[in-house]
Amino acid sequence: MPEPRPYGVLAEFKEPEGLLEAARRARAEGYRDLDAFTPFPVEGLADILRLNDRRVLWLGLIGGCTGFAIALAMQLFTNFDYPINVGGRPLYPLSAFAVVAFELTVLFAAAFTAIGMLALNRLPRLSYPVFAAARFYLASKDRFFLCIKADDPRFDRSETPRFLQALGAESVELVAE
Amino acid sequence: MSLTAEESEHILPADQSLGDVTDQLARIPLDFPTRGRWLIALALSSLLLLLFFVAVTVLFTRGVGVWGLNIPVNWAFAIHNYVWWLGIGHAGTLISALLLLMGREWRNSLNRFAETMTLFAVVCAGIYPILHLGRPWYVYWMFPYPATMQVWPQFRSPLEWDIWAVLTYLTVSVMFWYVGLVPDLAAARDRARPRGWRTFFGVLSLGWRGSAVHWLRWQQAYRLLAAIAVPLVVSVHSEVSLLFASSQIPGWHSTIFPPYFVLGAAFSGFAVVAMIAIAIRALFHLRNLVTDDHLDILGKVLLGTGLMTAYGYVFEVFDALYSGNAHDLQTLQDRLFGSYAWTYWGAIIFNFVFLQALWWRGARRTPWSLFLISLSVVVGMWLERYMILVTSLYRDFLISSWGSYTPTFWDWATYFGTIGLFMVPFLLVIRVFPVISIFETKEILHEEQAEPSHA
Incomplete structure (x- = not known):
């Protein structure tokens, strides 16, 4: 019976600088499928891991445009469908529609941003392989973890942990899928 | 090489x-340190909440006639306290969002409870327009x-804008x-031992694991939310001021109202943030995180927004x-010397003296001195809203329609x-959620420790 495929290898570092250095070396070594788990956003980490995803910002922009369009359409339509003459004032004054248009722009932009961020992160997902690692609870406290995933073509069950150990990791753990 | 302070x-x-x-910080909800004092505060607040339910029951049964409003003063406590509460709420957003974008990291010790304050202040504000409908x-x-x-x-009516602004x-x-x-819920989840707490934080933290790509998207989302929250604050309180300014009433019909209202709102809100900061750091022994330097900065901000509000007073005159x-001119005279002059001079003394x-x-x-000054600002801003409402309405155009x-x-x-x-909800939130942002505090702490010593 073949052994179950692991999820990857987790290496623990005491300082964000140690993690950054290890990530840089792992990239240089040819590892590509990397992830890191940190208690707070670490500056520069995304660059080293070549993470580049601006879809959240685009979603925010799309949300804002959607909200603005809905607000404008709604206000124009209600005044068209039920016109009230208020002392001869214009029926479609854009200045009077500006407030609700702005509020709905903000509302939709915020909702698209917040929900979009969670959806792109595939959250909520209460169970995840790394949670099973013995020391992973420290990732929300004061330890910084680098993960080389088993999907990486260079991943090797015995070689990769040794490589991480050599980078000065406090602990190295093979995580089951 | 010499460095500035x-x-x-x-x-x-x-x-x-x-x-x-x-x-x-994570221990505060899990192993609550000051049960006694918290329970006393909760009991007293619950009494007030009970009073609220009684008052609302009476109001709904007998109608708005139980209130003192009349013709000509047909906008009274309901709008007055609506504006006051909403203004208080704005400081939470400004501290959190504006200072985040400006890179003022000292906000990291204050933003969580300031935002919490915003939520419930907006609830208190939002309930008033519903209560005063007559047929809610x-x-x-x-x-x-x-x-x-x-x-x-x-x-096309500002009254309709209101509900969109407040709900947004x-x-x-x-x-x-x-x-x-x-991210803080995840930190609390990882520290929690009892099954109930683990489930509670586990579900609410949505399985947050601090992955690098998650943080990347999270940061983009957080900063984008901050960037749209700041103009939102300005727009919401400007809209509130338009309820007044777009009418014809003397003393309201003025273009300075939007900035005047927004500044006054920030002023009163920062006062409440300072009061809560002082209370929370004493209650939970957080002097190492909400430091004297934080109080110092809050005092300066309060002074700054106060002087800007005073500028509004000058320009109103x-x-x-x-x-x-x-x-x-008649309204100005009524404000300074009329039957409600005590509200004008009270606002001046409590706000600015x-x-x-x-x-x-x-x-x-x-x-204690910052707390008392903040309390005086809260009272002063309350008097200001009273003054703006009542002194404009009780004597408007026709002498035959003057009243009190x-x-x-x-x-x-x-x-x-x-x-x-x-x-009550504020106390419940500080009971079950981390009252100070854990990860943002660590972020700034690490940054400060990593910097070469300037000593």
């Missing part, structure tokens, strides 16, 4: 580790729904607060004098009740 100054004491901070069960008439009567709400503000505040809270309009103590460093850094206004017992009961409506 700014560069070498660290806001958090350096002798604490990231782990210490995590344990200290028709509140859904404010929404554009396909009614059988084939009518639509009137979008509440929703966006909740999202901003929750997005910022998720100038506006009336410069216009030469008989009714505006005691405030001047904040020029002294000692007054800013002493908790006195709040009734039920006015006061509803108002004090909303303080319970604010305090």
Whole structure:
């Protein structure tokens, strides 16, 4: 019976600088499928891991445009469908529609941003392989973890942990899928 | 090489580790330290909340006649306290969002409870327009729904703008607060031992694991939310001021109202943030995270926004004098010397006279003095809103329609009740959620420790 495929290898570092250095070396070594788990956003980490995803910002922009369009359409339509003459004032004054248009722009932009961020992160997902690692609870406290995933073509069950150990990791753990 | 004080100054004491901070802050909900004092506060707040329910029951049974409003003073406590509460709420967003974008990291010790304050202040504000409807069960008439009567709400009226502004503000505040809270819920989840707490934080933290790509998207989302929350604050309170300014009433019909209202809102809100900061750091022994330097900065901000508000007062008077309009001048005279002059001079004294103590460093850094000055600002801003409403309305254009206004017992009961409506959920939140942002505190702590020592 073949052994179950692991999820990857987790290496623990005491300082964000140690993690950054290890990530840089792992990239240089040819590892590509990397992830890191940190208690707070670490500056520069995304660059080293070549993470580049601006879809959240685009979603925010799309949300804002959607909200603005809905607000404008709604206000124009209600005044068209039920016109009230208020002392001869214009029926479609854009200045009077500006407030609700702005509020709905903000509302939709915020909702698209917040929900979009969670959806792109595939959250909520209460169970995840790394949670099973013995020391992973420290990732929300004061330890910084680098993960080389088993999907990486260079991943090797015995070689990769040794490589991480050599980078000065406090602990190295093979995580089951 | 010489450095300015700014560069070498660290806001958090350096002798604490990231782990210490995590344990200290995550332990507050898990192993609640000050049960006794918290329970006393909760009991007193619950009494106020009970008062609120009684007052609202009386109001709904007997109608708005139980309040003191009348013709001509047909906008009274309801709008007055609505504006006051909403203004208080704005400071939470400004501290959290504006200072985030400006890179003022000292906000990291304050933003969580300031945002929490915003949520419940907005709830207290939002409840008032519903209460004062007279027939509150028709509140859904404010929404554009396909009614059988084939009518639509009137979008050209500021009263209709109001509901969109307040509901948007509440929703966006909740999202901003929750997005910022998720990583801390995960930290609390990982520290929790009892199964109940683990489940509670486990579900609410949505399985947050601090992955690098998650942080990347999270940061983009958080900063984007902040960037749209700041103009939102300005727009919401400007819109509130338009309820007044777009009318013809002397003393209201003025273009300075939007900035004047927004600044006054920030002023009163920062005062409440300072009060809560002082209370929380004493209650939970957080002097190492909410430091004297934080109080110092809050004092300076309070002084700054206070002086800007004072500038608004000056220009309100100038506006009336410069216009030469008989009714505006009459209202000005009513404000300064009329039957409600006590509200005008009360606002001046409570807002600006005691405030001047904040020029002294000692007054800013002493908790009780900053607390008392903040309390005086809250009272002063309350009087200001009263003054703006009543002095403009009780004597408008026609002498035959002049009147007067006195709040009734039920006015006061509803108002004090909303303080319970604010305090009870606020106390519950600081009981079950991390009251100070754990990961943002660690972020700044690490940054300060990593910097080469300037000593």
